[in-house]
Amino acid sequence: MHQPDPAGRPPTPDPRRHQRLFFALLPDASTREAMARGVDTQLGAGISGRRTAPALYHLTLSYLGEFDNAPALLVDAACRAAATVCVPAFDLRLSRLGSFRQGRGWLWWLGPDATPPGLQALWQVLDAALLGARIRRPPDTAFRPHVTVLRGCDRAPPADTLVDIVWLVREFALVSSQAGAYRSHGRWPLGDGRRAVR
Template sequence: MTEVDRLFFALWPDEAMREQLGAAATHLRQKLRPEGRWIGPHRYHLTLHFLGDYEKLPEALAQRALEAAATVRSPRFDLPIEQAGSYRNRSIPWWLGPSQPSAPLKQLWRALRDALQAHSVPYDTKLRLSPHVTVLRDATQVLAPTPVPLVNWPVDSFALIHSHLGVDSQYRILGTWPLSGDSAPPPPDAQLGLWDA
């Protein structure tokens, strides 16, 4: 198996939130009984920005990413996980997520993007914000938007994750940064451009 080192920024749930997300996934599993490969709750995360796959962890790049993240200022917020769905790519992943990305989540995504640009950290510019937590891979059918029992995720930090894919696959947290209330959300007219900016 090819060994790959992956870097990405994500929202990283605590153990209590993993249990709640796992319960929502179990509800989905019992209700629809899909075929596929279920993801363990210990692997749950919500990707913000993807920095790439590498043959070996690029230490200098990781350091610049850490420095960039330390400059991000964004408020804490609650993220309602209320819907399941899927993508139509090859592995047909099923996910849990919000029905609409909230303004504070968009603000965090944009602030982190700007910090990466300011510190010359390469990231996948083709990926738009599509907030989701993958719970099933290799499904045999596409899932239309489906309500699930509400899980309210209090988001108070974000993290840089090193994912080693191979014989001994594992996640390693390289850094976490708290969100705070010292950065007010932009006024309503400014929020309109956050999604497409």
């Protein structure tokens, strides 16, 4: 943990040290390429912002928090909870390029028009497993499925911006991110969540 300085001021977090721990869907290489092409076709001249590297594309299922180092006990408990999840594989159609207001700019994302039943089932079953394992999560746990593709943009995309990307979702993962890199703590295939790859 960070210690306050002698003057009693709160510590300044070092973003290079902090880890964010979350369950996510991670697209395969061909899906990542399709996402990147979909974004490229919509980025006109003069649009500012920081592109998300395609290798970092993900759809968050459940955010477990931010830590100096993700506690091993939490990681193990989360993996055990994930191993109880058993839902069918499904296809996810990304059909919209939308945005959220973020500070002074806009965050752009790819997402579905509506949460498909397969994705909703995965989120609900995983959420129940985490609750059953008494894993506490940050208070804002509303499910808003999206893949962030651009941050700090000076405008929102047009409201009618459409894409058509079919993502074959066959597994989910527990991931920690730190300094712009991901580490996988486990992957669970859909249809039989008891066969983990760690």
